[in-house]
Amino acid sequence: MLTGQVAFEQRFGENHFDHFARDPELAELFDRSMAAGSRMFDPLPAHPVLIAAAEGGTVVDIAGGNGELLRRILSAHPRLHGILLERPHTIETARRFLGAAGHTARCTFRAGDFAEVPAGGDVYHLSRVLHVWDDDRCREILRHCARAMPDTADLLVVERVLPADGSASLATAWDLHMMCDVGGRERRADHYARLFADAGLTLVDRAPLPLDGSVLHARKIGPTNTGSRSSS
Numbered sequence: 001m002l003t004g005q006v007a008f009e010q011r012f013g014e015n016h017f018d019h020f021a022r023d024p025e026l027a028e029l030f031d032r033s034m035a036a037g038s039r040m041f042d043p044l045p046a047h048p049v050l051i052a053a054a055e056g057g058t059v060v061d062i063a064g065g066n067g068e069l070l071r072r073i074l075s076a077h078p079r080l081h082g083i084l085l086e087r088p089h090t091i092e093t094a095r096r097f098l099g100a101a102g103h104t105a106r107c108t109f110r111a112g113d114f115a116e117v118p119a120g121g122d123v124y125h126l127s128r129v130l131h132v133w134d135d136d137r138c139r140e141i142l143r144h145c146a147r148a149m150p151d152t153a154d155l156l157v158v159e160r161v162l163p164a165d166g167s168a169s170l171a172t173a174w175d176l177h178m179m180c181d182v183g184g185r186e187r188r189a190d191h192y193a194r195l196f197a198d199a200g201l202t203l204v205d206r207a208p209l210p211l212d213g214s215v216l217h218a219r220k221i222g223p224t225n226t227g228s229r230s231s232s
Contacts, residue, residue, distance in 0.1 A: 038068050039210050040209050041127075041158070042072075042209075042210060043207075044069065044073065044156070044158070044215060045072055045073050046076070047207070047215060047217075049123050049154040049156065049217065050077060050156075053154075054079060056079050057081070057122035057123065058080070058081045058083060058120070059074075059082050059121065059122065059123040059125065060082075060083045060085065060118055060123070060125070061082060061125055062085050062129065063085065063114070063127075064084045066093050067084055067094035067097050067098045067107075069125070069158075070082045070084055070094075070098065070103075070107070071097065071098055071101045071103060074107065081108075082103065082106060083107070083108045083110060083118050083121065084098070084108070084109050084110065085112055085118065086111065091110075114140070114144050117148040119148040119149075120148075120150060121150075122150075122152075122153055123153065123154050123155075124149060124155045125156040125158065126145070126155070126157045126158070127157075127158040128158055128159060129141070130157060130159060130192075130195075131159050131178050131185060131186050131187070134185070138195050142201060143200070146199050153219070153220070154217060154218075154219055155201065155217070155218040156216070156217055157192070157215070157216040157218065158209065158214070158215050159214060160211075160212050160213055161186070161192070161206070161214040161216075162187060162188045162191075170211060171186045172186070189203070189206055192216055196216075196218045197221070200220060201218040201219065201220055201221060202218060202221050203216060203218050204218060205217040
């Protein structure tokens with residue numbers, strides 16, 4: 001029967017994240033499944049904004065799961081510092097994971113939600129986060145990021161971007177999956193650009209990643225950052 005409601009919530013009576021938060025085994029399985037797609041992250045440590053911040057800067061990983069992306073970035077840049085913001089039940093998993101990689105001394109762990117994005121970082125990233133939410137929630141998340149970001153900070157958003165020409169892409173299949181699972185969606189680059197603008201950010205650039213992924217680079221709108229350019 002078609003209800004227009006999120007299938008997961010209809011089946012389990014609560015949203016995906018609350019359900020997993022109450023079941024450590026399911027939460028760990030979810031984190032491992034997310035890490036299984038980590039080949040998408042392979043080129044990210046070489047992104048120009050991370051290279052620019054490499055000499056002692058701070059990268060803030062917002063809702064970074066078990067810390068897989070942050071581990072790769074800290075391993076590639078030994079002078080970088082990291083802050084991981086996640087829900088309390090995930091923080092301990094990330095602490096063990098990053099500790100096993102030898103990064104505990106360079107990483108701060110913050111238990112909290114999107115309203116508690118740490119201020120003062122040099123690079124912020126949201127990896128496969130925005131596609132979980134509807135547009136209103138995305139704007140709210142991005143506004144929290146923009147408030148925390150210094151004027152010179154960069155935001156990297158990793159997502160599968162829907163092709164503007166309707167060509168075949170993994171993003172199309174994920175669009176259906178996210179709609180059924182959490183009520184989210186995949187989006188085109190121009191759609192993300194509008195969400196960024198609504199939050200006081202501007203889309204600076206977009207680069208391809210493996211597995212039909214993309215990294216969207218955004219900055220705060222200001223006197224020297226008023227333009228926007230992206231590929232579709």
